[in-house]
Amino acid sequence: xxxxxxxxxxxxxxxxxxxxxxxxxxxxxxxxxxxxxxxxxxxxxxxxxxxxxxxxxxxxxxxxxxxxxxxxxxxxxxxxxxxxxxxxxxxxxxxxxxxxxxxxxxxxxxxxxxxxxxxxxxxxxxxxxxxxxxxxxxxxxxxxxxxxxxxxxxx
Amino acid sequence: xxxxxxxxxxxxxxxxxxxxxxxxxxxxxxxxxxxxxxxxxxxxxxxxxxxxxxxxxxxxxxxxxxxxxxxxxxxxxxxxxxxxxxxxxxxxxxxxxxxxxxxxxxxxxxxxxxxxxxxxxxxxxxxxxxxxxxxxxxxxxxxxxxxxxxxxxxxxxxxxxxxxxxxxxxxxxxxxxxxxxxxxxxxxxxxxxxxxxxxxxxxxxxxxxxxxxxxxxxxxxxxxxxxxxxxxxxxxxxxxxxxxxxxxxxxxxxxxxxxxxxxxxxxxxxxxxxxxxxxxxxxxxxxxxxxxxxxxxxxxxxxxxxxxxxxxxxxxxxxxxxxxxxxxxxxxxxxxxxxxxxxxxxxxxxxxxxxxxxxxxxxxxxxxxxxxxxxxxxxxxxxxxxxxxxxxxxxxxxxxxxxxxxxxxxxxx
Numbered sequence: 420x421x422x423x424x425x426x427x428x429x430x431x432x433x434x435x436x437x438x439x440x441x442x443x444x445x446x447x448x449x450x451x452x453x454x455x456x457x458x459x460x461x462x463x464x465x466x467x468x469x470x471x472x473x474x475x476x477x478x479x480x481x482x483x484x485x486x487x488x489x490x491x492x493x494x495x496x497x498x499x500x501x502x503x504x505x506x507x508x509x510x511x512x513x514x515x516x517x518x519x520x521x522x523x524x525x526x527x528x529x530x531x532x533x534x535x536x537x538x539x540x541x542x543x544x545x546x547x548x549x550x551x552x553x554x555x556x557x558x559x560x561x562x563x564x565x566x567x568x569x570x571x572x573x574x
Numbered sequence: 575x576x577x578x579x580x581x582x583x584x585x586x587x588x589x590x591x592x593x594x595x596x597x598x599x600x601x602x603x604x605x606x607x608x609x610x611x612x613x614x615x616x617x618x619x620x621x622x623x624x625x626x627x628x629x630x631x632x633x634x635x636x637x638x639x640x641x642x643x644x645x646x647x648x649x650x651x652x653x654x655x656x657x658x659x660x661x662x663x664x665x666x667x668x669x670x671x672x673x674x675x676x677x678x679x680x681x682x683x684x685x686x687x688x689x690x691x692x693x694x695x696x697x698x699x700x701x702x703x704x705x706x707x708x709x710x711x712x713x714x715x716x717x718x719x720x721x722x723x724x725x726x727x728x729x730x731x732x733x734x735x736x737x738x739x740x741x742x743x744x745x746x747x748x749x750x751x752x753x754x755x756x757x758x759x760x761x762x763x764x765x766x767x768x769x770x771x772x773x774x775x776x777x778x779x780x781x782x783x784x785x786x787x788x789x790x791x792x793x794x795x796x797x798x799x800x801x802x803x804x805x806x807x808x809x810x811x812x813x814x815x816x817x818x819x820x821x822x823x824x825x826x827x828x829x830x831x832x833x834x835x836x837x838x839x840x841x842x843x844x845x846x847x848x849x850x851x852x853x854x855x856x857x858x859x860x861x862x863x864x865x866x867x868x869x870x871x872x873x874x875x876x877x878x879x880x881x882x883x884x885x886x887x888x889x890x891x892x893x894x895x896x897x898x899x900x901x902x903x904x905x906x907x908x909x910x911x912x913x914x915x916x917x918x919x920x921x922x923x924x925x926x927x928x929x930x931x932x933x934x935x936x937x938x939x940x941x942x943x944x945x946x947x948x949x950x951x952x953x954x955x956x957x958x959x960x961x962x963x964x965x966x967x968x969x970x971x972x973x974x975x976x977x978x979x980x981x982x983x984x985x986x987x
Contacts, residue, residue, distance in 0.1 A: 423594070424934045428985070460943045460950065460957035461926070482956050484926030485986070548926060 426538035427545070428485070435532070436485040441495030445478035449563035454555040456547050461487040465555040469563050474498050474506045477556060486536075486545050491552035493532045498556065506560075509533075513553055517546050577879045583966045585610040585871075596936030599971045604754050604915045604962030605940050607785060607807045609868075616867035617809060620860045628859055629833060629850075643859050646866035647849070650814055653869045654799065655790040660822065662815040662849040663857050667781040668704040670800035670815035671748070673828040673852060674777055675708035678746060679716045680826045686775065687826055689745055691717035696740055696747045696774075698723040698731055699952055702754055703945040705779045709748060723749070725952050729756040729905035733764060740768045748777035752786070755944040755960065756905030757888075757915040759783065766795050775821065781805060786884055786913055786964070788877040797821045803861060807965075808868035812861035815852070822848040829854040872965075880965045884914040887963050891916055891972045895961075898979055904953050914963035917944070920979060923986045925959040931982045937975055 444451075448466035455462045461483030468476035477495045481488060494513075498506040513533050516523040521541035525534040539549050583589050588608045591598045600608060620642060626635035628643045644658075651658045664670040678695070681687025689695070695709050699722050713720045721739055724732045731749075740747055747769045752759045762778065769776045776796040783789055784799075785806035791799050798821065803812040817825070827834055827845055831854035836844040845851045872880065889909040895901055900921035906912045920928055925941035932939055940960045943950045950957060961975055 424931065427930070433986075458942055460947070461924075462956065484924035486926070488924075542930070545926070545930070 427542060429535040429538065431532050431535040432485065432489040432539075435489035435492040439488055439492040441478060441492065441499065442480070443478060444480050445476060448476065448478065449566060450559045452555050452559040452562065454551055454558065456483070456487070456551050458544075458547070461548055461551055463487070463491060463552050463555050465491075465552060465559050467556065467559040467563050469503065469560065472503050474501050474503065474560075479552065479555075481552070483551070484545075484548050486539055486548040487551045490533075490536065490549045493536075494552050494556060497531055497533055503560070503564075507557075510553055510557055514550065516540060517550050577875075577883045579883065579966060579968055582875065583968075585612065586966055587611060587614070589966060593936040593938070594934055599935075599937040599974045601961040601963065601967065601971065601975060602938045602940045603805070603964035603967070604782065604944070604960060606804045606810070607964050608966070609807055609809070609864075610871050612871050613808060613864045613867045617860050617864040620863045625860075627856055639859055642863050642866075643857065646862035649866040649869050651816075653873065654784065654816055655792050656799075656816045657819060659847070659849055660791070660816050660819055662817065662822070662852040663862055664800075664813040664815050664852075665811060665858065666804075666813035667779060667800045667802040668813070670802075670813050671704050671777070671779060672708045673815060674748075674798055674800075674817075674825070675712045676828050677825045679712040681824070682826075686745065686824065689713070689716040689718040692743060693718040693745045694721055694741070694743045695719070696721050696723070696744055696749075698749045698760075699725045699948050700731060700753045700756060700758065700760070701748075701750050701946065701948075702779065702781070703947070705748055705750060705777075706948070718745070719743075725756075725949065728907075729753075729758050730911075731758070731760050733761075736764065736768050740765070740772055740774060742772050744769070744772050744774040746775045746777060748779070750779040750782070751789075752780075752782040752913045752915075753905070753946070753949075754782050754915060755917050755946040755949050755958065757912045757917070758906055759911045759913055761911075762794050762796065782913060782915065785872075787881040791816050803865040803868065806865075806868055807871060808865035809858075809861040812858040812865050814865075817848075819848065822852070825852075827851050827854070831855045833857070875965060883965060884963055884967075885909060887967055887969065887972065888912060888914045888916070890969055891961065891963070891975075894972055894976045895979075898976065898983075900983065901979070904949075904955065904958050914967070915960060916962070917958040917960045919955050919958060920982065921986075923982060925957045927986060928959045928979070928982050931985055932975070932978045935974065935978045935981065937978050939975070 448468045451466045453464045463481040465479040586608045624638040626639040628640040651661045726732045777798040778796040780801045784801040799816040804810040834854040902919045904917040929941035942957045
């Protein structure tokens with residue numbers, strides 16, 4: 420397989436795709452969202468549980484390509500157990516990386532396995548796949564906080 | 575003379591391209607077709623020499639542009655056996671279908687174009703979104719009810735409830751001639767026959783059939799036919815609505831503006847005769863000229879030869895794809911009453927991943943729900959991979975696809 424394709428389908432991504440972490444919908448949760456990528460049919464249902472300003476759980480059920488599936492798995496690994504502020508910083512770093520058109524220099528301290536998606540940012544058609552669970556997480560977290568009047572807390 | 579696909583390919587500059595250091599294998603013709611030099615030259619020559627607005631001004635260029643634009647109408651009319659004033663140029667099939675659906679919600683009370691509560695519109699589960707959403711919109715606006723034919727497991731229209739689905743409340747039946755996702759070619763006559771019995775109008779979306787097979791508007795006996803230029807080797811930005819003269823005369827206008835009027839006062843306007851009543855504003859002039867060149871090109875090759883070439887390719891591809899382990903064809907698996915669009919699922923590998931790896935081999939396919947999401951829901955898949963052929967597709971390209979799919983399977987194993 421070509422070097423270019425390998426830059427997208429990193430071993431880490433294929434591993435997360437084949438053995439996703441944290442997959443499956445769990446109770447309890449504070450908010451649930453359903454996001455789709457309308458151009459291609461990737462879907463994710465994602466739940467968040469926020470306890471004492473910390474991301475206590477992210478659970479999800481998803482259907483889609485290897486990139487969107489692996490991205491959800493990496494997200495669960497990276498964000499669960501973090502404070503909301505920390506999780507949001509990392510989410511924003513991931514969004515910036517995906518918008519970098521292949522020119523981003525990812526911070527491995529901050530993004531851990533998610534740095535493997537740097538290559539995906541060169542493929543405009545696939546950026547949405549990678550971002551799908553991250554946008555869903557942000558939406559679900561906003562809703563969870565709005566539900567208890569803490570929305571401004573993470574802004 | 576036999577159909578010489580290698581000679582045909584020389585007419586298409588894009589087919590000489592290489593992608594990722596491999597020869598381009600373009601199998602995304604259901605989305606849009608490549609353009610022959612004859613079309614590229616016609617568009618360029620129009621802009622170089624004859625560019626002017628149409629139907630206004632009496633200078634030489636304006637007259638040349640008008641003659642070319644109206645000549646294109648003659649050419650397109652001849653291609654589908656319609657009269658010239660039955661041909662309306664639109665932006666694409668989507669606009670043509672929206673025009674008709676909109677009309678059904680805006681006619682004077684009591685006319686056939688005034689849907690209301692109790693009236694029914696019939697479509698099918700097999701439609702492109704462009705033949706579903708406009709009807710949903712007009713039903714919502716008028717209180718009419720949308721109903722639809724279902725699809726059989728084999729990917730054919732289920733006509734078993736035809737006589738109850740199309741009934742005396744039905745005002746319009748809109749359906750696709752050839753499915754863009756399943757490849758199915760639908761029987762037109764039994765639906766037209768039942769629609770006539772109850773006095774409903776028939777709208778046929780021929781976007782995928784007109785580019786690939788001989789289509790005769792009078793023989794189909796439908797009231798309205800819609801198709802688009804870019805899938806038939808013409809430019810983007812031009813579509814065609816063909817309607818029976820009597821139906822078009824009754825149909826209220828869609829877009830208002832210049833060109834579509836007879837007289838205008840501040841209080842009210844009267845409209846131009848058909849087809850101009852439906853062509854508000856500066857039309858796609860160069861695109862019409864390019865479309866006429868595409869029609870001439872297809873006609874010179876011969877639509878009978880094109881349909882035979884594609885039928886042979888489709889049979890070959892169905893055989894070759896069926897031999898791949900884990901590959902499931904979504905749609906008819908036999909070549910009868912089926913066109914050259916083949917959708918499939920490859921094991922559990924998502925179509926996005928299939929398409930990405932194929933691209934690395936220079937192979938262009940479409941992945942996703944193909945703007946026909948109800949079909950994906952019907953077959954329980956989030957998306958499909960679709961290979962679609964055209965008059966320049968070769969068996970070697972289908973072999974390349976099959977080899978590529980073997981690599982995909984290996985990569986994600």
